[in-house]
Amino acid sequence: MNYQGEGWDACREAGRGALKRVLEEHMERATKHYLREIAARGGVDRRNGHYRRHLLTSLGDIELSVPRTRTFSAARALRAYARREDCVDRMILACFVFGLSTRKVGQALLPILGERVSPSTVSQVAKTLDAAVAAFHRRALEDKYKVLILDGVVLARRTGAGAVRRPVLVAMGITPDGRKEILDFRLARSESERQWESFLTDLYNRGLDGKTLELIVTDGGKGLTNALATVFAGVAVQRCWAHKSRNILDKIRKADREKAKRDIRRIYEAQTLRQARGAARRFADRWQGRYPAAVSCLREDLDELLSFFRLGDPRWYKVARTTNAIERRFREVRRRTRPMGVFSDRTSVERILYAVFTHLNLEEKTATPFPLTQNN
Numbered sequence: 001m002n003y004q005g006e007g008w009d010a011c012r013e014a015g016r017g018a019l020k021r022v023l024e025e026h027m028e029r030a031t032k033h034y035l036r037e038i039a040a041r042g043g044v045d046r047r048n049g050h051y052r053r054h055l056l057t058s059l060g061d062i063e064l065s066v067p068r069t070r071t072f073s074a075a076r077a078l079r080a081y082a083r084r085e086d087c088v089d090r091m092i093l094a095c096f097v098f099g100l101s102t103r104k105v106g107q108a109l110l111p112i113l114g115e116r117v118s119p120s121t122v123s124q125v126a127k128t129l130d131a132a133v134a135a136f137h138r139r140a141l142e143d144k145y146k147v148l149i150l151d152g153v154v155l156a157r158r159t160g161a162g163a164v165r166r167p168v169l170v171a172m173g174i175t176p177d178g179r180k181e182i183l184d185f186r187l188a189r190s191e192s193e194r195q196w197e198s199f200l201t202d203l204y205n206r207g208l209d210g211k212t213l214e215l216i217v218t219d220g221g222k223g224l225t226n227a228l229a230t231v232f233a234g235v236a237v238q239r240c241w242a243h244k245s246r247n248i249l250d251k252i253r254k255a256d257r258e259k260a261k262r263d264i265r266r267i268y269e270a271q272t273l274r275q276a277r278g279a280a281r282r283f284a285d286r287w288q289g290r291y292p293a294a295v296s297c298l299r300e301d302l303d304e305l306l307s308f309f310r311l312g313d314p315r316w317y318k319v320a321r322t323t324n325a326i327e328r329r330f331r332e333v334r335r336r337t338r339p340m341g342v343f344s345d346r347t348s349v350e351r352i353l354y355a356v357f358t359h360l361n362l363e364e365k366t367a368t369p370f371p372l373t374q375n376n
Contacts, residue, residue, distance in 0.1 A: 016062055027077045045071055182361055256290070271314060
């Protein structure tokens with residue numbers, strides 16, 4: 001016989017009973033206080049019985065008797081009609097954010113709560129993120145960033161015509177003290193100039209006017225490059241060395257790629273602009289005869305590939321010469337979303353991206369915690 005299990009069940013039941021009494025007494029005091037205040041102001045109100053409301057807690061479900069008057073419900077004492085404890089909502093959302101399906105969340109929390117959380121309940125809790133997502137997209141931005149990194153990640157979602165793959169445009173700012181923050185993201189139809197310009201204009205109108213920006217790092221996409229010339233025309237652009245290196249090496253036979261890769265590395269790892277240009281000339285001299293297309297690929301963007309030297313501080317060169325910082329965030333998005341497969345709709349994409357990005361911002365201490373309760 002499992003005495004430990006029976007003992008725990010008894011403790012859980014006793015805990016539920018004690019919590020029920022505490023909450024009902026709290027609501028009763030709140031009702032009496034309200035009626036006294038009304039009477040002191042010369043108002044008129046009276047009790048209007050009780051009604052039943054369930055509260056899902058870490059000890060399991062509790063059915064509460066909620067007192068009310070003709071104009072007041074003591075359920076306000078339970079934080080604006082919350083049907084679950086904050087910690088339960090947090091556990092549900094944590095499971096959701098870490099990639100569990102709505103059905104698997106109930107299974108995961110069963111040993112903790114002592115009862116299964118239904119998929120519909122998980123979906124309802126997930127909807128509490130929607131107001132926070134909207135506020136995130138509308139919030140004012142501070143013009144305090146030294147470097148801005150722009151890139152896109154492609155995710156799949158269902159539509160009436162089947163699953164489609166759509167890009168998510170993402171902006172990351174790096175503060176003068178080196179902290180990284182995802183500023184915003186936008187689901188787009190493509191990475192066209194029009195889509196990027198709309199996204200960047202929104203950032204600009206919310207406060208990111210670029211006065212403190214010293215560099216904008218991109219993957220070199222034509223649509224984004226053209227949009228930057230419109231919205232942030234006065235800011236230097238840095239082409240990503242990781243993307244450019246792949247483009248150059250694609251034009252070189254596999255047998256020669258390791259040698260060519262070392263020569264490319266000597267360019268972007270140089271300590272000064274003069275040394276970098278010297279390394280670029282040596283690359284061209286060595287490979288022009290065999291791979292003119294590779295040399296041309298380097299030469300046509302060399303100025304923007306070396307923009308990171310404008311920062312004048314070798315400590316910034318590594319982070320500012322590629323989009324790797326934002327790519328690492330994308331890897332985390334893919335890791336979290338892989339168990340979900342194809343997203344059911346646009347809203348589900350927004351929720352998971354918001355949750356993952358704001359969690360990463362918290363780790364960098366560049367944002368306040370995202371809300372995980374119904375009250376928010």
